[in-house]
Amino acid sequence: MTTIDPNKPIRIAIVEDDPALRKMIVSLLQADPSYAVVAELAEGKAAIAALAHLAVDIVLVDIGLPDISGIEVIRELKALARECNVLVVTTFGDEKTVTAALEAGADGYLLKGTALDELKRDLHALQDGGSPLSPMIARKLLNRLQAKAADETPESGGETRLTRREHEILQMIAKGFSYAETSTICDISAATVHSHLKRIYRKLEVHSKTEAVYEARRRSLIH
DSSP: OOOOOOSSEEEEEEEOOHHHHHHHHHHHHSSTTTTTEEEESSSSSHHHHHHSOOOSSSEEEEOOOSSHHHHHHHHHHHHHTTTTTEEEEEEEOOOOHHHHHHTTOOOOEEOOOOOHHHHHHHHHHHTTTTOOOOOOHHHHHHHHHHHHHHHHEEOOOOOOOHHHHHHHHHHHTTTTHHHHHHHHTTTOOHHHHHHHHHHHHHHHHHHHHHHHHHHHTTTTTTO
């Protein structure tokens, strides 16, 4: 995080292709002496080129830009200036996009619709070392971490230990559900179902789902 002189305004660049929203954010920040808007850009490539030559404390980036993805902009900005804080402000709240943005280096993620006065609070929190997230985004990340923890937590049962997800999938297969049906019910991809089954086969030392079900029942891992 960049050390900021409290007597100097926080220098902000805005990368947003919606002119009305961009104007509202600029007006909000320019009315506050704590901020200085140093750049307004509507396209990703132009933003990367311009910000390579500007000293900026925070960059607000939309994901849905007209030329390149905001995720690519984040990645490039972080390569240019790791200490610069990047805050996503977008309509895209799906897990894949959120994860990609954070992995690219985003320091915070807000969904559009956030009250502008709250945006100023989030900017201060970001500059102070925080990572502002919209409540919906925070919940999705929490759910993902909890699901991952559940997948990796072994189920008890003899010497062979299956994770909760592996146990769940094996139960589904034993009940006659297809891979596609299992993926839908468990809310995971068919490829993920296959990956779990391969691990189950290795653990049970079998080579087919029929053998896996038989061996799991023999060991009292499923009923």
